[in-house]
Amino acid sequence: MKHVAIALYPDFLLLDMAGPVEVFSIANRYLAPCQHYRISTFATAQRNVRASSGITVQADHLVEQACADVDLLLVPGGPGAYNAQHPELVAWLRAAAQTVQGYGSICTGAFILGHAGLLDDHRVTTHWHYTERLIxxxxxxxxxxxxxxxxxxxxxxxxxxxxxxxxxLSVVAHDHGRKVALDVAKVLLVLMRRQGDQAQFSPLVAEVAAQDSPVTRVQHYILDHLEQPLTLERLAEAAALSPRHLSRVFIRDVGMTPMAFIQNARIDRARNLLESTELPLKTVAFKSGFGSVRHMRLLFNERLGRSPAEYRAQFN
Structure with missing residues (x-):
């Protein structure tokens, strides 16, 4: 029997806890009793913990009552993970991580693991909106x-x-095989097609800042003319700067070259069209400024690890 413990703290995201809990709970229907997952929740100061939705959850135990048989320790995300400090929880996690078989985070729960020093020299991910902050x-x-x-x-x-x-689901597949994980996915009405290295649906281009500057004017110009040929000289003319000076200030303010911004913006435009329309791939490529389906497919495979057709299939 594998013991999965979930650490709760004020302002955690309820679905980050409930989603994995239901996966392990439903998996028990397909497992022999000796293989069942035992699920428990832990809190620090008090057992009643208020989630970010306003719903209060009663934890099973306080951390000082934690038993030594925990196998997998999980921390959900939520506003409380990155807007508050949790010294008692962090200290417990740091110690517990030395003895458990595995530990992990859902979404922004990674911030709490980070404060415990448990992310150092490890590969980790979080919600796309918070990756830069985590870095x-x-x-x-x-x-x-x-x-x-x-x-x-x-x-x-x-x-x-x-x-x-x-x-x-990936944990269940690792522990008991893909067939059990697939059965659980069917009960939850979710697909098992998503792989760990599949791209999150995060935009490659951040939202353009509101203030007016030569760089933001160029960004808006690019987004308004994506379907047209765009050269550095043309962008420099729109910004009333020399090409060399534009490249320098663009990299400083945006963190990428103007040409990289164009490429990312075109991929984002194509992704949006693939997600929300049934336009032929040739039309999507034209409207996104790629010029050809072949060029679009090449960049999709390079940046997203899948073709435009495979990307669209995720939304059908």
Whole structure:
């Protein structure tokens, strides 16, 4: 019997806890009693813990009552993970991680593991919206910016919200085989097609800042003219700067070259069209400025690890 313990703290995201719990609970229907998952929750100061949704959950135990037979220790995400400090929980996690078979995080729960020093020299992922923040907060971690979930030695981690279900299904598949995990997925009406290295649906281009500057004017110009040929000289003319000066300030303010921004913006445009329309691939390529389906397919495979057709299939 494998004991899965979930650490709770004020302002955790309820689905980050409930999703994996249901996966392990439903898996028990297909397992012999000796193979069942035993699930428990732990809290620090008091057993009643309020989630970010306003719902209060009663933890099974306080951390000082934690038994030594925990096999897998999970930390859900939520606003409380990155907006508050949890010294008692962090200290317990740091100690418990030395004895458990595995530990991990769902979504932004990675921030709490990071404060416990458990991300250092490990590959980890989180919700796409918080990857940059995680990178800056824990520079010794190797943050995957697009992975749905990652297994790295004792550490497992997932992207945002429902990715916790994918992570738990991967644990069940590892423990008891893909057939059991597939049976659980069918009960939950989710697909087992998502793999750990499948890209999260995060945009490759961040939202353009509101203030007016030569760089933001160029960004808006690019987004308004994606279907047209765009050269550095043309962008420099729109910004009233020399090409060399534009490249320098663009990299400084955006963190990438103008040409890289164009490429990412075109991929984002194509992704949006693939997700929300049934336009032929040739039309998607034209409207996104790729010029050909072949060029679009090449960049999709390079950046997202799948073809445009495979990407679209995820939404059908």
């Amino acid at each position: 800056k907060a824990f520079p010794k971690a190797q943050v995957g910016t697009e992975d749905i979930y990652i297994h790295d030695r004792k550490l497992i981690s997932s992207g945002g919200v429902t990715a916790g279900i994918d992570l738990a």
